[in-house]
Amino acid sequence: MELSILKVFTNTLKVAEGDQCLVSGEHILVSDMDTKLDDIYFSLQRLPLHGRVELNGFPLNTGGTFSWGDLHSLRIRYQHDGSEVLQDDILLEVTDGINSAEFVLHIEVLPVNDEPPVLKADLIPMMHCSESEEVAITSEYIFATDIDSDDSKLVFTIARKPQHGVVRKAGITTDHFSQGDVISGAVTYKHTGGEIGLVPHFDTITLVISDGEAGPFVNGCCYDVPHPSFPLHQSFPVYDLNITVYPIDNQPPSITIGTMFVVDESFSAAITINHLSATDPDTAADDLEFVLVSPPQFGYLENTLPSVGFEKSNMGISVGKSWFHDRK
Ligand SMILES: [Ca+2]
Numbered sequence: 638m639e640l641s642i643l644k645v646f647t648n649t650l651k652v653a654e655g656d657q658c659l660v661s662g663e664h665i666l667v668s669d670m671d672t673k674l675d676d677i678y679f680s681l682q683r684l685p686l687h688g689r690v691e692l693n694g695f696p697l698n699t700g701g702t703f704s705w706g707d708l709h710s711l712r713i714r715y716q717h718d719g720s721e722v723l724q725d726d727i728l729l730e731v732t733d734g735i736n737s738a739e740f741v742l743h744i745e746v747l748p749v750n751d752e753p754p755v756l757k758a759d760l761i762p763m764m765h766c767s768e769s770e771e772v773a774i775t776s777e778y779i780f781a782t783d784i785d786s787d788d789s790k791l792v793f794t795i796a797r798k799p800q801h802g803v804v805r806k807a808g809i810t811t812d813h814f815s816q817g818d819v820i821s822g823a824v825t826y827k828h829t830g831g832e833i834g835l836v837p838h839f840d841t842i843t844l845v846i847s848d849g850e851a852g853p854f855v856n857g858c859c860y861d862v863p864h865p866s867f868p869l870h871q872s873f874p875v876y877d878l879n880i881t882v883y884p885i886d887n888q889p890p891s892i893t894i895g896t897m898f899v900v901d902e903s904f905s906a907a908i909t910i911n912h913l914s915a916t917d918p919d920t921a922a923d924d925l926e927f928v929l930v931s932p933p934q935f936g937y938l939e940n941t942l943p944s945v946g947f948e949k950s951n952m953g954i955s956v957g958k959s960w961f962h963d964r965k
Pocket residue numbers: 654720721748749750751752785
């Protein structure tokens with residue numbers, strides 16, 4: 638009886654994520670020169686975790702067999718399931734009818750950028766900025782993750798610019814920036830709309846999040862098959878970043894002197910807004926106050942309204958160095 642030692646050599650099978658690949662004599666080599674090759678059979682001992690083995694297009698189950706002839710006439714295929722796990726293996730047993738040996742065929746999955754970025758769920762929906770100020774757009778406001786791309790290389794492109802300000806990266810107006818720029822604090826919104834008056838303004842930046850430059854995520858493994866850098870998924874997420882711009886009281890009031898104020902000798906007359914008025918672009922008219930810097934030489938000013946909390950008029954009492962703003 639011949640002494641036959643079965644030895645199997647394997648070469649790693651390389652398949653693109655979600656794709657299929659023929660398993661051939663290149664991947665499984667059997668050194669048993671004593672046996673007629675027709676007697677060699679393989680059986681599947683353990684199914685691959687992230688794909689399936691097919692014979693003539695039909696999946697093989699555990700215990701399923703194929704022959705040397707099947708292997709060499711290209712009837713065996715590995716079909717990857719498209720998951721993001723970049724390796725797999727198949728446990729096989731080879732037999733020549735007398736001896737048998739187990740071996741593992743390793744599979745290397747070449748990543749494909751087919752998953753779009755996804756926005757983080759609990760982003761703060763509204764940013765706040767004071768009039769004419771600049772605030773950092775941080776990852777509390779915009780952040781996305783991508784299961785098959787490098788998160789820090791995701792790119793935010795401005796699809797619709799803000800109406801009352803600009804987006805800046807390191808101080809320079811930009812129309813796109815990376816998530817890495819956001820994390821490093823380099824991205825800001827600067828309000829450039831000037832004086833906004835008394836009420837808040839609202840601004841919106843519409844962003845498209847792309848993984849085109851981020852590419853497929855290759856975790857330290859190297860491969861020699863060129864991969865598409867253009868993402869293979871259909872759409873990119875779009876996000877509206879809302880900003881409330883709050884007014885700042887940074888404009889001084891201006892005084893308008895109207896018609897000549899005339900008063901008959903020994904009488905009194907009311908000073909009205911026809912004689913004296915003030916306006917302020919960012920202070921409510923009711924909040925403007927006149928302050929008496931120096932009293933008149935030959936008379937006095939009186940405020941005929943009662944003081945707060947009193948019913949009696951202040952008529953006849955000179956306005957001292959107190960504020961008053963009740964004159965209408
Ligand atoms: Ca992928």
